[in-house]
Amino acid sequence: MASSRIMALAMLVISSFFFLSAHASSDSFLRCLSGSIPSQLLFTQTSPSFGSILASSVRNPRFLTPATVRPLCIVTVTNASHVQAAVVCGRTHGVRLRVRSGGHDYEGLSYRSARADAPPFAVVDLARLRSVRVTRGSPATAWVDSGAQLGELYYAIGKVSDRLAFPGGLCPTVGVGGHFSGGGFGMLLRRHGLAADQVVDALLVDAEGRLLDRNTMGQDIFWAMRGGGGGSFGIVLSWRVNLVAVPPKVTAFNVKKTVQEGAVDIVAKWQEVAPALPDDLLVRVIAQGQDANFQALYLGSCDALLPVMRSRLPELGVDRTHCKEMTWLQSVPFIYLGSGATVEDILKRNLSGDARFSKATSDYVRQAISRNVWADIFRNWLAKPNAGLMILEPYGGRIAGVSDSATPFPHRSGVLYNIQYMNFWGSAGEEAGRTGWVRDVLAFMAPHVSKNPRAAYVNYRDLDLGQNVVVSGGAGGNVTSFEAGRVWGEKYYKGNFRRLAMAKAQIDPSDYFRSEQSIPPIGNQLISTNVERVDHAE
Known part of the structure; x- marks a missing residue:
């Protein structure tokens, strides 16, 4: 006692x-x-x-x-x-x-x-660091601060020229800093790839307080910060990006099909058609309840789009009444906010529906899922009272034409599409049922999605995939465990995770910038034994 x-x-x-x-x-x-x-x-x-x-x-x-x-x-x-x-x-x-x-x-x-x-x-x-400076030229470029929102970047580009654009995500209130750090994709991904693919320079404050650019941070760090996730390598203040060419008029459409109207069959066919369409066309799907909403952006006219849709996916029934021709800038609010939205709406710092209780996660699909499974998804999962939604983003085109190791983002060649599972609710009392749906449908999908590893997208961060563990480090300090990090890290980055850990050890060996899913620094012994293998892979 x-x-x-x-x-x-x-x-x-x-x-x-x-x-x-x-x-x-x-x-x-x-x-x-x-x-x-x-x-x-x-x-x-x-x-x-x-x-x-x-x-x-x-x-x-x-x-x-x-x-x-x-x-x-x-x-x-x-x-x-x-x-x-x-x-x-x-x-x-x-x-x-x-x-x-x-x-x-x-x-x-x-x-x-x-x-x-x-x-x-x-x-x-970084919300007060939000300037955007567009420079016309060959190539046209922009410096954009990390605190700027995508809508502010898009608006600044569109006001300079209706023939310039940037291949980022759909939601205009997403911050540039986090979006670029994880890769970033949207309606231009099949023609122009990721947002991170267009980054040509950046200003970074490292763990010693130094202000570095592309040349002074070094090739490995510049590689890592373009898709290696935010909050691991330092604080990026600003990004220089190449802008991409678009025609002065693009065409968008939204076509909704119910299960009774053949949504199951159309989604089943869409899986193999959408990644093989011309690179100028992206058709994505939002499956919710008993509906599948097909949203499209085509870098061209309605007259040129209609023959493609009639030959490749006639079951969708796209005709001239569905076509909306507009500038690329106008397509941003049209697709995300609806037909009544204006380009000025994408400048708002907060949008209706932005702040909602939510849970999300993701998958990658490399082989088409059978029609029977899709019937089961609509009948037994999307029809549940507490069901969320599934967003299907097709890959192929430019995003697949870049090496898996060119940036930390590895989900390129052989990927048919990405699935984002999301659920929303209005009060804390609903959380268990709503998050339970996300976790349960994710478990159901396991046999039908990528394996070894089961891949996920870091910008749809999910702590259910694993969390860091702190272990003893050198010089009396401590760092996050590389082995524990692999549990979640190889799902986001596959074979690129080790190289990210090596880059982390270069710029932040004491692991100052750390979170539950930050990149751990790999030990010096492992660095020396793996450098040659990584160099040869490049």
Whole structure:
């Protein structure tokens, strides 16, 4: 009994020591920040505006509950020196940083921790770094800050020329920083590939507070940051991208088919037709309830589109009444927001429906799923009262014409399409049933999707795939485990995960930029034994 009391007292003393140490570190970190960053840009938990700043770009209310592990403070930076100061103060005083651009991270890891015992951390919020500078030329390019939203980038491009575009995602409120970091694809993917494929330079603040560009960060880091996920290699302030050519008029359509109208048969056929269509045409599917909505963007006229649809997918019944000819810029709000939306709508920082309770995950399909399975999906899964939706994005074309190792994004050759499973709900009480549907349908789909590994898309982040484990590291520190990271990392990156870990060891060997699914640094011994194999693969 006496020994138990002594042990309990010792544990209390140790816990108190670490609590006081953490508290002292937090105080010294905040004092350090206040010496380098204007007070109006710094919001601590006691600041009156802390709650509103935190919520300003939280897209999922699941991560705004009282139980959410929140940051020590939020730094709303306006220039590179503020970011550098945050990194230096954080490293000096033992406070880690998370980085938020648009707040669309599906697990909220850009502004919260998923672990109740997380040490203090701060958020660097990039929302005030949002300029877009378009330069016409050959090639035409743009510098876009990480805090800009896709809609702001698209609007700036479209106002310069109706013959220029950028191949990013559909949702206009998605932040550029996170989107580019994970790859980024949308309606132009079959003609122009990923957003990350068009990145030609970037400005990065590393874990030492240095401001680096493509030349000074080195080839391996530049490779890693174009698809290797956000929050692992440093804080990207701005990206230089090549813009792509589009005709002055494009054609879009939305055609909805019910199960009674043959949706099951059309989706089953779509699987093999859509990835083999001309590269200028993308037809995706949103399956919800007993409906399949076919959304398309064609880089050409209705007159040229109709013969293609009649010969390749006549069952869809596309005719002239479905065609909407417009500029590429006008197609962005039309496809995502509906026919009544204007191009100015994509400049809004928040859209109706942005902030909804949600859960999502993803799959890749390499062999067409049988018609009977699709019938089962519509009958037994999409018809459930708590069902969500499935978004099917066809690949092929340009995205498949790039080597799987050219960027960290490996889902290229041989992929028919990506599936995103999503569910939304209106109150916390619905969470169990709604998230249960996502997990259950994912389990049902296992025999029908990619295997070894079962692949997923990092921009549809899902902590159910695995989380990092911290282990002892060199020089008395600790780092996240490479082996534990492989559990989730090879699903996102396949064979590129090891090279990402090697790049992490180059630029952030102490693993300062760390989250539940950040890239771990691989050990020096493993680096030396694997460099030759990676070089030969290139």
